[in-house]
Each structure stands twice: as structure tokens, then as C-alpha cells.
Amino acid sequence: MTQTLAEDSVENAIRSLDLTAKVRLLSGARMFSLHAEASIGLEEIVMSDGPTGVRGEAVVGGRESCLLPSASLLAQTWDRQVLEEVGGILAEEAMDQRTHIVLGPTINLHRTPLGGRLFECFSEDPYLTGALAAAYVRSLQRHGIGASPKHFLANESETQRTTVDCVADERALRELYLLPFEIVEQDARPWTVMASYNSVNGTTATEHGELIDRILKGEWGFDGLVMSDWFATKRAAESANAGLDLVMPGPETVWSTGLEKAVRSGTVKEETVDEHVRRLLRLAARLGAFAGTRTWPTAVPRPDGELRRGQLRRIAAEGMAVLKNDRGVLPLAGAGPVAVIGRHATDTVAQGGGSARVRPPHVVSIADGLASALGRENVTVVDGVETRTRLLAAPASLLRDPETGTPGIRVRALDGHDGLIESRHLDVAELEVAEDGWLATAATIELSADVALPGPARMRVGVIGPGDWTVTAPGHCESFTVTPHKGPGGGLHRPKSHAAVVALEPGARITATTGPHFEMRIIGLVLTAAPRPAAAAIREATDAAARAETAIVVVGNTQEQETEGEDKKTLALPGDQDALVAAVAAVAPRTVVVVNAATPVLMPWIDDVDAVLFAGLPGQEAGAAVAAALTGDIEPAGRLVTTFPARDGEGPAWSTEPVDGRLVYAEGTRVGYRGWHGSGTEPLFWFGHGLGYTTWDYTGAAITGTDGPTVTGVSVTLSNTGERRGKETVQVYRIPDNGETPRLIGWAQVSLGPGESGTVRVECDARTQRIWDAAGHRWLPLTGGTLAVARGLGDIRTTVPLDAAQEA
CATH class of the missing domain: 2.60.120.380 (Jelly Rolls)
Known part of the structure; x- marks a missing residue:
């Protein structure tokens, strides 16, 4: 169907419906589906939660689905092609389940490391988040499956999330929190966007005409549908007039009971309702559910098949980040006795809690993955200390x-x-x-x-x-x-x-x-x-560690810390895991710590261990991926997407607790590494950090393109000076000299063998090199400063003064 024909069909359908029928279409039919209307050829549209797995309509107990690594681990690849691959996997899963829309990606920022739902978000940086999300959305929609970037807007924490008023100045909203949505809209044209629960500067998000109608639909030209988060819509006329198009779930909503009355009373114009229906039918046409019959594939790869298992193992392992590697302990060499220690080794956490949860065909534990890779005869598994207080359903x-x-x-x-x-x-x-x-x-x-x-x-x-x-x-x-x-x-x-x-x-x-x-x-x-005393568990662990050549201690968070609906109070590992690591490190010849968590944790033992692998929440192939990373079968080339504080309370933004219902974003634009830079406090690990398994030399950095004061390109020569093939992520930051915060303006990746060299060209994005002038309501270009070509702001390899930009 051509676009003109589709639009004509939409207009004819709107004219044929009376007000009651139109209003009915604008609320969900059930928890995860929309009404069909046979008179106009509109079929039922089915949605599913699932930024990292297509769960289906059943919250638990439904069909088995692929469980991908969490979004934060996917983002640690810094690889657009990986996110496109993920979009393709999710699209095939959705098609197999006759699902039209996947409710994701989640593109809120890691404003504070205490956020409970950060595992579902990409990063603390708006450009990295937006660019990766755009690749994900393009891939999904290329397969005819709708994406729904969420949560619009300023839903960076979970405490009082349905009522909190997030207070942020206009500049912070534009440069940070709106930017990922702007990038996705411009680069991927998503078919839907989901409005959040919270208020923004005193106005609930589903009624925020400034954000929805003026910026998203007006300024950016978004022609898709804006839906509410589930049960988020509070008032009929106010939300309809602000630009909200669809209220979820249904069938009974504030629109189903009040919107028609609002039209008949003159509070809402019928033309406004027509526009909402127009966007709904346009979405349905894109999904093949309007004026045509959607065809579904007869077979897709199985969630537990070899193709999927190989993909998910590789993606998870590539995103894991080597944070420390003294004496070249990693990758593991030989097959000497290994003690695998910790509750997370046997009770590996593959996903976070909440609506994104899926039922995987299996979860490979880290203990099983290592035993399979290293030989069961070489591996001793010791349970470790308790990590959960809130228990899960029995296997x-x-x-x-x-x-x-x-x-x-x-x-x-x-x-x-x-x-x-x-x-x-x-x-x-x-x-x-x-x-x-x-x-x-x-x-x-x-x-x-x-x-x-x-x-x-x-x-x-x-x-x-x-x-x-x-x-x-x-x-x-x-x-x-x-x-x-x-x-x-x-x-x-x-x-x-x-x-x-x-x-x-x-x-x-x-x-x-x-x-x-x-x-x-x-x-x-x-x-x-039954639980046992921590002292007994630690004693058993140290006995095993002393007899082994290498102790691998697996620690992490659980769904109590990483979940929808609840934020953390501390970054300390739950239970007595820190004491466990310290005790093992005191007796083991070599100690490797694997962190099974999506977000920063405190590491008081960091100076006492030889190596740390940040493994994230790795999905269904967790243990196989960790084993591949530790042995070097797949290089863990990940780079951190959040800055790690060394202690609780450090960093530019911390608390998620509203005061009198208001959560003030007092740090403004100084979020994440932007606020850490120049603060006088050194983080434990910088955003962008990750060692991989080789070493790199950077030379000959130069600016290759400019557009006025805006840098459009940078080149640098890289040499692999190590003994293994590796993948490097070259990061370019612009560091102004006028008190403005640094910002990531581009990155590129290269894979080189030992001794090889190559020129890396980094495209730099103009949308990261501008300042919002709140008084003039306009963008101004960023001027002056220095370019840093780096492996993160904690490891700047070379700099280029911006006066070189004027000569390029």
C-alpha cells in the first residue's frame, strides 16, 4: 500500500466512524492489546513488554522467550551493529508470538546509580543512549514491528514514580533528557513513544502539552502515536488536549468513561479526537493491521536453539568489561585447579525485576559455564554467603x-x-x-x-x-x-x-x-x-580458595536492588559478599572477581584482588558468556556506560528521594562524567572504562572536518601493542574551556591483530556540540575548548586544541 493510499484510507475510516466508535479505539481493549474495528478493516494490535525479551501478554508462566542481556550490558558493547542485531532478534520473537509492538527501548538516563531500573536503560550519556537506541528501533521497524521508546520524560528513578514531580531546568531537559528521544526521532522515526508516570516541572507527563504537542510532535515532526504508560493517565480532557493519543491499558480508562463527555461539553474538540484516531490508524497501517492482512513467518529460530544461544553468548560476552587485570591474570590460561565461589555462581541473576521480566528456556549459571569450559574435574564450586532477603518462586x-x-x-x-x-x-x-x-x-x-x-x-x-x-x-x-x-x-x-x-x-x-x-x-x-551463617560459608570458601590456583568469586545484586518500582539505598553489595571477597583474596594465589550486576557497586576490596570482570545481567546464556570472556574465547571488549563512585554519596547526583513530592535535578547538566569532571573527586571507574585483553597506542590525532565551530570528524592512528587481537572503542570528548561540561561527541571501533596499526575515523555529532539558550529558546553552538581522544575521561590518550578546527 502506498503512503498516499494509506492516508486516504485513514481519512475515509475517520469519516465513517461516529464519536463513540472513535473514542472506543483510543483506549486499550485488554492489558496488552488494542480494539479491532471490522467496519474499517482494523485488526487487533498486540503489544508486549520486552526491551530485552518479548514476554507476551502473560506476566509470568507464559511461553518461553529469548532472554537477552540487559540493556545496560548491551550498551557496554558501544556497538550499533550489535543493537541492530538485537532489534532483529526481538522482531523475530515478536513475529513468532503474533505481537505487533515491543514496548521499548527504555532511553531514560543513568542520572544517579541508585536508580532501580537502570538495568533497563542504556547509559548516563544522552548521545550514546540515543545512537544505540536508534539502531535498535530501526532494526525492529525494518521487520515491521513497532518500537516504543520510553519513558517520556525524566523518569530516571522509581521512588514515588507515579506521583513524583521531577523538577529540571529547561537547559538540562533539552541537552540531556530530551536529547535521546530527539536522536531516535530524527534517526529512526519510531512509530510510537510512551509517556511516563511522573510529572515534569509541575505537569503530569501524560498532560504535558509543552513536551508532547509542541516539542515532540511540533518541533521534531513526530508523526507516530503517543501512548500512556500503564494506568498513568489521570484526566481525560487535559491529556487529550496535550497530545496523548492512546490510553493504556483497557478497556475501562479515564478516556472510555470521560472523553466523549468532554467532546460533547466542548472541553475537547472532535478534531482533536480525529487526530488521535488518525495517528492510531497510521500506526496500524505501518503494522499491517489496517486495510490489509499481516502475514507472519511460519518458523523462526527457537529460543533454545544453537543459533540463538550462540548469538546471545557472543553479545553478552562482548559487552562485559574488564575493570582490572593485574599481572595479566586474565584471560585464564591452563586448566589448573579453580575454585568458583559465591551464591551468584549457582544462583546467577540473568535479568532485572518488573515488567521487563521474561521466561527464558534456561539460564546457564556461571558455575556450570565455567565447569563446562574448564573441565569439571578442575573446578570446585562453593556456595558462598546469602544474597537475597526477598525470595523467588521455586524452580x-x-x-x-x-x-x-x-x-x-x-x-x-x-x-x-x-x-x-x-x-x-x-x-x-x-x-x-x-x-x-x-x-x-x-x-x-x-x-x-x-x-x-x-x-x-x-x-x-x-x-x-x-x-x-x-x-x-x-x-x-x-x-x-x-x-x-x-x-x-x-x-x-x-x-x-x-x-x-x-x-x-x-x-x-x-x-x-x-x-x-x-x-x-x-x-x-x-x-x-535454609540459610546458614556467613562465617561458615566464608570458612568453606577460604578453604577451597587456598587449595586452588585461581579463585573466581562471583558477587552481585539481585532483583531486590535492580528492579522496576524501587530504588537502591546503597551501592554496597547485599549481604556479606564484601567480607567473602576480602577473605578469599587474603588466601588465594590469584583472585578474580566477577560482578553479576547491571549498575555500579562499591568495591572496598579492589586493591586486594587481581582482576575484576563486570559481567552485567547477561541473559539466558550468562554462564557460557562469562566463561567465554574469562578464557578469552570471546574478548570482553565492553566499556562502562555509567561512572562508578568509590563510596556512597559521591557524584553529581545521588538521592532519588523526593522532598514534599518533588525531586529536584539540582545538578542541572552535570550528570554522570560531566559532573565528575573537574569536581575534585576521582571516581572508582570512569564512564567509558574497559581494558579488554590487549594494549593500544594512539598517535596522530587530527580534526578532519568542521562546520563553523562544530567539529564533524576526527582521525587517529591506533596500534595494537599487545599480544592478542583486540577491539578498541575510540572515544572523542569535547572539553570546553569556559566552564561548560565535557561531552562525548563521537566514537568509533576498530579490531586489530597484535602489531597491526590502522587509522580510525570518528564522526562527531553536531547535536552534542550545542548549548540551549533558555532565554532565547534556541540552540547556540559550543565554541572553544579542547578535543580529548580517549579510552574514557580517566584515560585520555591525546588532545587536539580547538583552534585547529578553524584551520581545517
Whole structure:
């Protein structure tokens, strides 16, 4: 269908619909779908959460999907081609699930390292974020799958996220928080954008006409659809007049109940409603869901197939960053005795918590990945200290359905007289209870399973999810209440848990019952080993480390720290992990620390260990990717996307706690490395840091192009002075001499063998070399200063004075 024909069809459709029909289309039909309208040839449109995996409509227990590395780890590749590859994987996953729109990427910034949802965002730098996101969006939409960059705007933290007023000056909004959206709009033309929960300078984001109507749609020319975040829309007329096009989810929303009344009362013009419908139908046409039938592929690569596993292993490993590597400990050489230590080695965290969570076909633990790569006979695995306080649902491998004996649990819906309404087997230990689901009419929900233990054991037995519960096991009966978190999705995201230690025999039956609870929620059974004292765990770890040639200590965060809906209070590793690392480093001949976390952590032991690999949240192939990185099978060529403080409280922005409902971005444009530079405080690791496995020499840096005071190109000669092939990320920063903050203006990558040299040409972006003049409401070019050609601002290799730009 040509564009003209499509637009004609859209206009004809709008004329054929009455006001009631038009308003109906502008709210979701269900949680993740939009209304069909047969009279105009509009088909149902299906959406899915999934910046790093297409989850589908089920929050838990749905179909298995590829679990990619988290967005922050993807960004550590600094590689647009990798992000294009990721977009292609997600598009194929979406097509296989008959899903039209993937709700991502998340392009808010890493303003403060305490942000709980940073794992889902790319970086602290707006240019890096925007450029990588544009590659992701282009690739998705090239395959006919819509992207939805989010959350528009200033949603950099989770505390009070549905009510907080984020207060930022106009310059900071333009130069930092709007810039990634501007880059994506100009370079990738996304088909949708998602408005956030929070307010910006006193106006809720879904009603922010300055941001949506004037800047996004007017100034930038965005011709797509603006949807609300789920349950974010507060008022009908105000949001409709501000430029919001679609309210999610549905079917009952403030628009379905109030928008038609607002039109009939004259508060909203019908032409405004027509424009929203126009954008909806334009989106549907792009998705193949309007005036035509979408065709879907009959086969795509399986999430657990060799093609996908190889892709995800490589992508994750390439994004991992070597932060320290004394004495060339890495890559691991030989196959001497290795002690793999830490709870994260066996309970590897592959993804963050919240709406982005997917059900992968498997997660390769770091312990299994290393044992496979190094030989099981060479690897001793030691559990380590506790890391979780909020427990997860039990793995299905530990449970058996009492009726069928197959892995999983039995779920029964009972009426008020204990009569059976329905009984189902689940192959996972958790499920979603929804208002319109099969459990909606149950007076009692019963979860039961027989434990599949190899022998008697002391285990924590309990449940996740809000409700009034009774849990029974042999010799144990306990009743208690689990409360939901406050705010939208409080029963779905970060479900709380409760468990007690029980002595169990193999085959013992666990039963948990709960009554009605008038909110969507996730519930499930908990079964995990009883905790043991940290001192005993550390003693076992040091014994193993002393006998090994290399101790690999795996530490990290869990979904308690890295999650939607909740921010961190500290960057310290949870539990006694720091004490574990220090104790192992005191006795091991060589100590390598693998950090299984998406965002900065404190490292009080950094001077005592030989090497640190920052592994991120690596997705389903986690352990295989870590093993490939540690052995050098794949070079971990990643560069950090967030500056790491050495201590809590350091850095230009820290607290995420609003005061009287307002979170003031007092640091202005001095976010991340921009604020660290010249502050007098040295971070633990700079944005852009990463050692790789070889060394580099930089010579002959020169400016190759200018447009007035704006630099358009830089070249530099690189030589690989090490003994291994490596990939280098050449970063160019512009450092003004007038008190302005430094900013990344371009980067390029090159792969060279040992002894090889090559010229690297870096294209520099004019959008990073301008200053917003708030008084004149205009952009002014950045003038003066110095160009730094660097491996991060902590490792500047050469500089070029900007007066050279005038001579180029």
C-alpha cells in the first residue's frame, strides 16, 4: 500500500466512524492489546513488554522467550551493529508470538546509580543512549514491528514514580533528557513513544502539552502515536488536549468513561479526537493491521536453539568489561585447579525485576559455564554467603505435581464450600491472578507440590505474592499475611515473600492456600535451602580458595536492588559478599572477581584482588558468556556506560528521594562524567572504562572536518601493542574551556591483530556540540575548548586544541 493510499484510507475510516466508535479505539481493549474495528478493516494490535525479551501478554508462566542481556550490558558493547542485531532478534520473537509492538527501548538516563531500573536503560550519556537506541528501533521497524521508546520524560528513578514531580531546568531537559528521544526521532522515526508516570516541572507527563504537542510532535515532526504508560493517565480532557493519543491499558480508562463527555461539553474538540484516531490508524497501517492482512513467518529460530544461544553468548560476552587485570591474570590460561565461589555462581541473576521480566528456556549459571569450559574435574564450586532477603518462586525442578508427578505444581480453584471449580497443572511455580482470569471467581486458591529432594534437608518453605496465606508441610502449619507494594502493579512487580525453615524428607507435600485479593498479583511457592551463617560459608570458601590456583568469586545484586518500582539505598553489595571477597583474596594465589550486576557497586576490596570482570545481567546464556570472556574465547571488549563512585554519596547526583513530592535535578547538566569532571573527586571507574585483553597506542590525532565551530570528524592512528587481537572503542570528548561540561561527541571501533596499526575515523555529532539558550529558546553552538581522544575521561590518550578546527 502506498503512503498516499494509506492516508486516504485513514481519512475515509475517520469519516465513517461516529464519536463513540472513535473514542472506543483510543483506549486499550485488554492489558496488552488494542480494539479491532471490522467496519474499517482494523485488526487487533498486540503489544508486549520486552526491551530485552518479548514476554507476551502473560506476566509470568507464559511461553518461553529469548532472554537477552540487559540493556545496560548491551550498551557496554558501544556497538550499533550489535543493537541492530538485537532489534532483529526481538522482531523475530515478536513475529513468532503474533505481537505487533515491543514496548521499548527504555532511553531514560543513568542520572544517579541508585536508580532501580537502570538495568533497563542504556547509559548516563544522552548521545550514546540515543545512537544505540536508534539502531535498535530501526532494526525492529525494518521487520515491521513497532518500537516504543520510553519513558517520556525524566523518569530516571522509581521512588514515588507515579506521583513524583521531577523538577529540571529547561537547559538540562533539552541537552540531556530530551536529547535521546530527539536522536531516535530524527534517526529512526519510531512509530510510537510512551509517556511516563511522573510529572515534569509541575505537569503530569501524560498532560504535558509543552513536551508532547509542541516539542515532540511540533518541533521534531513526530508523526507516530503517543501512548500512556500503564494506568498513568489521570484526566481525560487535559491529556487529550496535550497530545496523548492512546490510553493504556483497557478497556475501562479515564478516556472510555470521560472523553466523549468532554467532546460533547466542548472541553475537547472532535478534531482533536480525529487526530488521535488518525495517528492510531497510521500506526496500524505501518503494522499491517489496517486495510490489509499481516502475514507472519511460519518458523523462526527457537529460543533454545544453537543459533540463538550462540548469538546471545557472543553479545553478552562482548559487552562485559574488564575493570582490572593485574599481572595479566586474565584471560585464564591452563586448566589448573579453580575454585568458583559465591551464591551468584549457582544462583546467577540473568535479568532485572518488573515488567521487563521474561521466561527464558534456561539460564546457564556461571558455575556450570565455567565447569563446562574448564573441565569439571578442575573446578570446585562453593556456595558462598546469602544474597537475597526477598525470595523467588521455586524452580520447577524441585517440585512435582501431586497428581501427575511431573515437574511443577498443582493449582486448584475452590468455591466457598471447598468445592472444586477447576484444577490445573503448571510447569512453573508461580502464576498471575487477574480479574478476568480463571481464578477470578475462586473463594480459595490452593497451590500444592511434592518436593523432589535427593535426601532429607532443612529448607525454607513459603510463598511469594500478596494475600492471607496458610502454608502446611509435614510437621509445619503457619498462617500469615503478605502485603503488596504500593502503587500500580504492586502485586505484580517485586512480589514480597514469606518463608519458614522446615525439615523435609523427599516427597514431602507442601500446600499453600489463599483467599480472594482484589488486585492483580503474582503468587507462587517458595522452596530453597535454609540459610546458614556467613562465617561458615566464608570458612568453606577460604578453604577451597587456598587449595586452588585461581579463585573466581562471583558477587552481585539481585532483583531486590535492580528492579522496576524501587530504588537502591546503597551501592554496597547485599549481604556479606564484601567480607567473602576480602577473605578469599587474603588466601588465594590469584583472585578474580566477577560482578553479576547491571549498575555500579562499591568495591572496598579492589586493591586486594587481581582482576575484576563486570559481567552485567547477561541473559539466558550468562554462564557460557562469562566463561567465554574469562578464557578469552570471546574478548570482553565492553566499556562502562555509567561512572562508578568509590563510596556512597559521591557524584553529581545521588538521592532519588523526593522532598514534599518533588525531586529536584539540582545538578542541572552535570550528570554522570560531566559532573565528575573537574569536581575534585576521582571516581572508582570512569564512564567509558574497559581494558579488554590487549594494549593500544594512539598517535596522530587530527580534526578532519568542521562546520563553523562544530567539529564533524576526527582521525587517529591506533596500534595494537599487545599480544592478542583486540577491539578498541575510540572515544572523542569535547572539553570546553569556559566552564561548560565535557561531552562525548563521537566514537568509533576498530579490531586489530597484535602489531597491526590502522587509522580510525570518528564522526562527531553536531547535536552534542550545542548549548540551549533558555532565554532565547534556541540552540547556540559550543565554541572553544579542547578535543580529548580517549579510552574514557580517566584515560585520555591525546588532545587536539580547538583552534585547529578553524584551520581545517
